[in-house]
Amino acid sequence: MTFLQNLEAITNHLKKTSSSTAAWMSSQWKGVASEFVATLFLVTFGCMSCIPISGLPYNPPMYAALTFGMTIAICIQIFGHISGALMNPFIAVQAVLWKRVSIPVGIAYILAELAGACAGYGILVAVAPVDMAGEGVCLSLPHPMLNNYQALCVEIVLSAALSLVNCSVWDPVNESRQDSVPLKYALAISALALAGGPLSGGSMNPARSFGPALWAMKWDSHWVYWVGPFIGGIAPAILYKYIWLMKNNSKVS
Numbered sequence: 033m034t035f036l037q038n039l040e041a042i043t044n045h046l047k048k049t050s051s052s053t054a055a056w057m058s059s060q061w062k063g064v065a066s067e068f069v070a071t072l073f074l075v076t077f078g079c080m081s082c083i084p085i086s087g088l089p090y091n092p093p094m095y096a097a098l099t100f101g102m103t104i105a106i107c108i109q110i111f112g113h114i115s116g117a118l119m120n121p122f123i124a125v126q127a128v129l130w131k132r133v134s135i136p137v138g139i140a141y142i143l144a145e146l147a148g149a150c151a152g153y154g155i156l157v158a159v160a161p162v163d164m165a166g167e168g169v170c171l172s173l174p175h176p177m178l179n180n181y182q183a184l185c186v187e188i189v190l191s192a193a194l195s196l197v198n199c200s201v202w203d204p205v206n207e208s209r210q211d212s213v214p215l216k217y218a219l220a221i222s223a224l225a226l227a228g229g230p231l232s233g234g235s236m237n238p239a240r241s242f243g244p245a246l247w248a249m250k251w252d253s254h255w256v257y258w259v260g261p262f263i264g265g266i267a268p269a270i271l272y273k274y275i276w277l278m279k280n281n282s283k284v285s
Contacts, residue, residue: 104221
C-alpha cells in the first residue's frame with residue numbers, strides 16, 4: 033500500500049469517527065444537559081437551605097432534608113423523561129449496570145453531574161450573604177464524635193436504601209405506577225437525610241459533596257462520600273437485578 037493510499041485510509045477513518053461522534057453527541061446532548069441542570073438545581077436549592085438563617089442559632093433540623101427531597105421531586109418532574117434525572121454518579125453507574133444507558137452515556141452523565149454540582153454551589157458563593165466556601169456551609173462532614181469509618185457505614189446504609197428505592201422504580205413490574213415517582217423520591221430522600229444527616233451529613237451523592245468541597249478546598253473525610261455511596265449504592269442494585277427482578281426490558285441508548 034502506497035503512502036497516498038495509507039493517507040486516504042486514515043482520512044476516511046477519521047471522517048467516519050468524526051461522523052459517529054457527531055451523531056452520538058446529537059442524540060445524547062439533551063440528556064447530558066439535563067443532568068447538568070438538574071444537579072445544578074439540586075445543589076443550589078439544597079445548599080441554599082443550609083445557609084444560616086438570621087436570628088436563629090441554627091436552622092431547623094428538617095429544613096435541609098425537606099428542601100433536598102422536594103428539589104429532587106422538582107428535577108424528576110422536569111427532567112425525568114429526558115435523562116432519568118439521575119443527579120448522582122452512583123445512580124449513573126447503576127443505570128449502566130441495568131443497561132438503561134450505555135457506558136459512554138453513563139460517563140458523560142457523571143461528568144455533567146459533577147460540573148453541575150460545582151456550578152450550583154458557585155451560584156451560592158456569588159449571591160449568598162455569608163462566605164459559603166470560607167465557612168464550609170453545606171460541606172459533607174461526619175459528626176465530630178464519629179470517625180471516618182463510622183460515617184462510611186452510615187453512608188453505605190443510607191445509599192443502600194436509596195439504591196433499592198431506585199431499583200423498585202426501574203422494575204418493569206412498576207411501569208404503570210410512575211405518576212407518583214417524584215413524590216416517592218422526595219419522601220425517601222427526606223427520610224434518609226433526616227435519619228443520617230446528624231451523623232454523616234446524609235449525602236448519598238458524591239456530586240452533591242464534591243461541589244462544595246471543591247469550592248472550599250476542604251477534603252477532610254471527602255473519600256467517605258465517594259466510597260460509601262458507591263459501595264452502598266451498587267451492591268444492592270446488583271442483588272436486586274439478579275434476585276428480585278422478574279424481567280428486564282430496559283434498553284441501551
